[in-house]
Amino acid sequence: MGSAIALALDGVMANLSLTVVESDEDKARKLLGGQLDARIVGDSSALGSEQFDVCVVAVKPGDAVEALFSARANLQSSLIISIAAGTSLASLRQGAAVNARLVRVMPNLAAIVRKAISVGYADGAMSCEDRAFVEVVFGAIGHFHWLRSENEIDLATAITGSGPGYVFSFAQHLEEAAERIGFSKETADRFARQVIVGAAGLLDEDARSPLELKHAVASPGGTTAAGLAVLEQAGAMPRVIGQTVAAAAARARELAMEQD
Template identity: 40%
Template sequence: MTFSFDGPLLLVGAGKMGGALLEGLIANGLDPRRVLVQDPAPPPEIAAILARHGLAAAPRIESVSAPPGVILAAVKPQVMDAVFPPVARLADPRTLTVSIAAGRTLRSFEAHLPANAAIVRAMPNTPAAIGRGITVCVANGHVTPAHRELCDALMAAVGEVAWVDQEAAMDAVTAVSGSGPAYVFLLAEALEKAALAAGLEAPLARRLARATVSGAGELLARSEEDAAVLRQNVTSPGGTTAAALAVLMADGGLEALLTEAVLAGMGRSRELAK
């Protein structure tokens, strides 16, 4: 994979997602010597990644001597106002800023960066940690085709990449794919509890729930069929699956609850937007 930009890549925030991105980028060919990391206290597992690649988490932004080609802002949204302004002063007109902070708008970064700065707001999700994430991006008006190609390459290091034209769509994206892994984990958790209620021993209940959810997800990933078709393929008329789905698909069932959940998440994303 080719990463075409001048100057270093400055990763601001080496938490779980920042660390996943860093590991994916290096695994896909980014020279660690082109990376600068700014984080005063990375968690132990990320510190181990940095050490493995000969990188240090520089606690002082003054240690960055050249304008970054890319600023990758991966700190928590609630500390962005304190962390980003000193970083922004390092940017020059060629710098591409990519933020993965939920709820932080393009305008909030434009306020600190030089005029005409190229900025991408991105929403990855936690399967990025194993290279199976999906990231949705939206660009401000100064992002060129070359910037977009570079952002594609950066985010493809941890999974699929999609783009939206309107920033308002990022609230729905956050509620669907950003938060979506939690819904799937809840499904596995609920299925395990249902297995216990049905009389299975705890170790088998856990194993069945995890393997079923992860296996079905992998089948969905590999299949060209719609999810509805895959569901129908498992469902024999009058059989056990049909009996169970009659409960899940009843009025007020899973589809209605999931829609309500996504709309709630989208509403909260709008409330948090800055």
């Protein structure tokens, strides 16, 4: 995720000076693919006394506070953007310098193709300029949305963070259903992928709501209506989707409690 953000920023920010701290330097170079002129160091001790305007914390949640603490001397007045899932601003503050400004952002996997939906929450020290900068950073990998409270990050994770997994699951089962009615695996795979891509394109470019688009596809008495009659039974997709999101949100809250 960190490399996706870095590569996207290279295309929207002039005079970008990037330093990557990654214990596996070869891994970092591979992820950046030689497309970005970045300094890569193995740990924060190599930073010396250099000060950074912005720091993106793209590490495992359990490592976020330690990572900030180890680089505290280099981040005395920095804007710190954490994408470490489940790590609260209060926890991050334990590793950050007193004058640092903190924001939590949760992007999703689609950042890789710059189609992400990212959500964020900032503490009270954030200026309008800081907020605008965050919007530029995450606008470079898709869409960005501010949340009203930090608690909403856990709720949003169940939709925006986990949502791609639900879509991939639907595509998988659509492909398998296509195979069961007689199509080859290759053809079924192509059908499932393009159905998702095409529908996503309509959602992105057509002003109609999902409900309106659904009705546009489903002619009364037609094949789509017959399929939807099964899919949308009270005990089918409406119940399953509700339970899916609730389970993901509950787990997000559990993980946040474990981190704190």
